[in-house]
Amino acid sequence: MNKLNFKSYSLDKVFEIKGFFSDQKEDLLSDNMVSGILTYKHDNIVLELFGNLNSLEDEIIGTVKAPDVIYGYTSEGKLLIINCYGFVYGTDHSPGFTLSKYHVKNFKIYDIYYQELDKKFPEIIDYLSEDQIFYYDFSFDNIEQWIGKSVFSKKKVNGELTVETKVSDYQTTKIFIPSRNLYIEDRAIASIDYNYLNLSSRYYLRISNDNDEITFTHCHETACQIKNYIELITGTPLSFTEITFLSQFKLVNEGKRLPLIKGKYFFQHNRDGKIWEKYKYEDITLNALQDNFEEIMDQWFTKSEKLDFIIKQYTKNLHSVPYIEDSLLSTIRNLEVYARNFHEEEVRLYEKESLKLRKNKKGSRKKNSHEKDSQLRSKLTFLFKNADSRFKEIVIDSFSGFSYFIDSLIQTRNYYTHGDVKSKYPKLLTDYNKMYEANTVLQRLLHYYLYQELRMNYNFTDFTYHDTI
CATH class of the missing domain: 2.30.110 (Pnp Oxidase; Chain A)
Structure with a gap:
């Protein structure tokens, strides 16, 4: 060790x-x-x-x-x-x-910095137990790629490649989150090992506010939600790599802060991070989002209560290896919760109109079987109908028609939720490849709508079932 x-x-x-x-x-x-x-x-x-x-x-x-x-x-x-x-x-x-x-x-x-503190240990501990801090710094897996900036620059001098750094030239992005009353800012540190002539850099995000009236708990909750946001838009699990904070300081020359008490935080957690492919997420990096990031974060935190269940389920699956049927059920449930939390009135109206059409349709003797799971059917159909038309086209191409696909999702959900014999669910998805395809389509549909809620542009690239959502 x-x-x-x-x-x-x-x-x-x-x-x-x-x-x-x-x-x-x-x-x-x-x-x-x-x-x-x-x-x-x-x-x-x-x-x-x-x-x-x-x-x-x-x-x-x-x-x-x-x-x-x-x-x-x-x-x-x-x-x-x-x-x-x-x-x-x-x-x-x-x-x-x-x-x-x-x-x-x-x-x-x-x-x-004991020499500058006129306090004994019990007093110091009592002060720290109040949880007040002045800033909170954190970093996580792949943070350098997500920030998308470099503290180093390169140029040719007399035909030779020269690498240089000037931290003061680093262009930070600082945003304010009204609902949290906090500022978020990216920062960078450059260093050199003169023994081995190695250049290195470290990137992190700082949470602070103007009045220095923040608590560690408030900042840590905010940092976790920011990490969850990045996990959502990239579809990859992330883990914190470092959490530091300032608990006390003293103003010295020219108003500079001399740290008197600095802290680091450690806790039990999973480490399931994956190294990102270069440039894979370049359109959703902090550098690419620029001024839009403040609006995105405002939407993220303003709608956090409505998104809470979905995000918890989504990130939990990222940090585990669920069976495909469990993952599919989780995705269906997330879409159901999303439709209820964000489109409840529209779904109800759509359901009434659909019910009226079925009643007026001649020879509709299977009304009860159709209406048994009408709420879930209405939510899923509504989401597909109001999304990019390519989602529905993919379903029609990959499954035996759109209506059959919705029936299969409902019967699969019911079977794995309530059990019973398979013969009662003739359209049950039993082929694991089809389950995977269905889950991929639904996850991308969920992404599509969450991007809309965050006012982000969803990039509908050429669809393959091997994409990581």
């Missing part, structure tokens, strides 16, 4: 932090602290202590209780605030001490 420090700790690495720990903030830097090791892996964070905290054996159920919060002081002088699951999941005994293990939900590590 590579030895890292505060600056190099990140969410996509594995590392250990050695230090002393206590469940009482008043005990920091006292002899009552217990030595231990905090091991971070993205899917498993464990705190091992060489001794006991104020843990108690439950007399009724026999399990060992543990504090919800544990405080730590690392060997490098950093402060740790660790949130645990409230139980000891493993104990062992060695000569001279007891070894106890704790599952950790998340933790924050702070780099503190």
Whole structure:
């Protein structure tokens, strides 16, 4: 395991932090602290202590209780605030001490300029527990490609290629989100390793506001929603790579901020990211969207309540490998929720008109079977009818007619939702290739409408079933 420090700790690495720990903030830097090791892996964070905290054996159920919060002081002088699951999941005994293990939900590590702070640890912890911060920086997989800008430039000088950088020339995009009362801005850092003559760059997004009255929780929720937006428009899972924030500062020369307390945040999460193909998403990068990005984010956050269920289901499927039938059902459900949340009145009107036509149609003796699932039928038909005509053309070309396709979706949804014998569902989709094709069409249809809600241009490229939605 590579030895890292505060600056190099990140969410996509594995590392250990050695230090002393206590469940009482008043005990920091006292002899009552217990030595231990905090091991971070993205899917498993464990705190091992060489001794006991104020843990108690439950007399009724026999399990060992543990504090919800544990405080730590690392060997490098950093402060740790660790949130645990409230139980000891493993104990062992060695000569001279007891070894106890704790599952950790998340933790924050702070780099503190102690010389400039006239506060003791309990006071510092009380201040940090108020959750107030002054800015929140975050990065995620493929952020450089999504931003679509470079902090480096190249040109020929005397016939030779020269690479140069001037961070002050980097053109940032700064937008304001009224519904969150926050600014979002992309930033870049360039560095050079003179030993190996390596150039490197780091890109991140900063969340802030004018009054410096923001909380970590508010910013983190905003960052998660921005990440969800990028996952939606690219159809690829993303994971955070670094989250840093400023908790306290001091104004020095010319109004510059001297950080007094900086923090990093770590939590359990999946890492299912994929490396993007070069230029695949160039039309939806931050650089390509430019001024439109502010309008898109305004729509995204304004409509977040209506979109919440759809986005949660969509991103959950991105970060897992669901069976095709489960993925298809999820997509049908998302379209159903979308139609209800955004086009409820139009769908009701369309349903009434369709019902009237069926009643007036001669020889319509199968009215009940048609109306049994009329709500879902009306929603799906309405969405196809009001979308780009190419969606319906694809369905007609790939399946046995549009009406048959809708019947198949309804019967497939009903069978996998309610069970029963397959013979009751003669149009049930059983061929997995057809399920995949149907799911692909429906996902693209969902994308089409979500792009409309965000006022983005949907690029209907040549359709193939092997496209990643």
